[in-house]
Amino acid sequence: MSARPGSECAPVYAWRVLGLPVVLLCMMLFAGAAAANVFVADRRAYRPADQPLLRSVGIVVNAGRQVGSAFLVGECHAVTTFHSAFFRDAQAASSEEPIGVPDDVPHRGHALAFHIGPDPERPGVFRHRSVARVVDFGNYHPAAPRGMTGDWAILQLDDCLGREYGFLPTLRPTSADYLPQGPLMTISFPYSGGKRAGVAVEEGCRARDSGPVIGLIAVDCAFEAGMSGGPVLEKQGDGQWRVVGIMQLRFSPVKRVLPAFEYRHRNQMVHAVAFFRALERVLAQRAGRPH
Template identity: 30%
Template sequence: MMPLATVAALSAALLALMAQASVIGDDGRQTADREALPLASIGSLLDLDSGALCTASIVADDLLLTPAHCALRAATDADCAWPRTRSDCREPGALSLRDLRFVPADDHQIAPADKFAHSRRIDRVVAHGAASADYRQQRHNDWALLQLAEPLAVQRHPPLRVAVPDYATIGGTALAMPGYSADRYYRDGNPVADVACTLGFVAAPVSLIEHDCDSTAGASGSPILIRDGDGGWSLIGLHSDGPDPRYARSRNGEHRNYGTPSSAFWPALMQLQRQRSLQPPQATDSRR
């Protein structure tokens, strides 16, 4: 594995080349306001093998939500070797967890070299969307729930509220999308946000969120947030992909970005919460 400093340097250089890929018109990104947005509930996700950068949201004290393309890769022979033997590693289409580290938002103000020392290890993939050869179906299924090796303190990192799938998907609804962009990540560590973008919704043949929030490489997984009735924020989906000349995606001549809607991962998240609530409490030692 490359030294972490080398990974960081390569990431900054390579991702910066892609920086404008998903900026639509004028760049509306600005340094995210920690008082106005739930930044304590997000963080950056680093792939130590490739140096790739993504964004992840905290949805439980030990669970992260991020795109599948940020978390999984095609299995290799090394994944089948001891001590990581998996029964399905040689099956066609088998996927393996990337070598990931999560850096919560509060830890981004330290020196870049120290970020890795303060990063949290990802233990396993709990659930993820099914792979598909169809582009839109793949974007719909582009989600993964990851379990941290150790839980976070919820007082410092409160889980984001995930909107139920029947939220109102009215075109033009105001959104906010905070996340980590490659062209800013290694410079000052601050998350950026577009708070002046709008929501669209593609209902057929595959449900997708359509939005015009500006983003760059690294923003994959940024939570797409909508205002609640109580003035807070709820996650209605994840940013998945930006404009791509191979796929027509425009409305009234304007390019749009795609997001994975909460309806895609809501069933798995609810099932997991039910399973956890049914688990008996752990035995404790009263002598401690």
């Protein structure tokens, strides 16, 4: 399965220097799935998804194709990016006039499939799947930094797979401009790893810069197509890992390994501050229902 979200292209500085039409053209001509932003060395390794944290990450499938990664945040809920959940609509938004998210973007209840539990012997095969319905999402648009903070979607699963696979704890933001200081970890399913067993994991990358608006964070974690929607976790003082964001996009991706971190090729996550309150509300509503 393969697909390439159309919002993984334009660098932030282009909005100011080149103007919106050039940025939108860049979004239409995004690089192939092989292009990635990797700094110094590729630290990602494929591991069996049979350990806590790793086993709680899966993929989002739309019309039979993987459109991103996703992770469990409760017994019956998962989180991914908006542009993965609404793949075709996000592509349209990046290539049309900048009028905001199109009027025909599906509303809550939009159905996808969530797959989890990669088979250790058969790459690309997952043990469990569930219908996943979008129950909340951000006010996303790729043509402006503020609109990019809405690149998140909360999914409710018909089958509560979190009871078997566990779910990832999300850090409650203490400040809107909080920049993660500890080591980061990403867990995801890049398209390029479709023939590899297990899940791709990188540990030890770092947050580099916040902005250009609150809710967006530049990171030096390696990122390529298919990783969108995967969790970014920060190691806490007590040694525990907590979700601090979602892998979102790579700016000006290249096919070579970059010798050092470069802002114009930065990779970006949506900080948990952008979706934490919505997530709390959705989980609280679920907790109040009879089982």
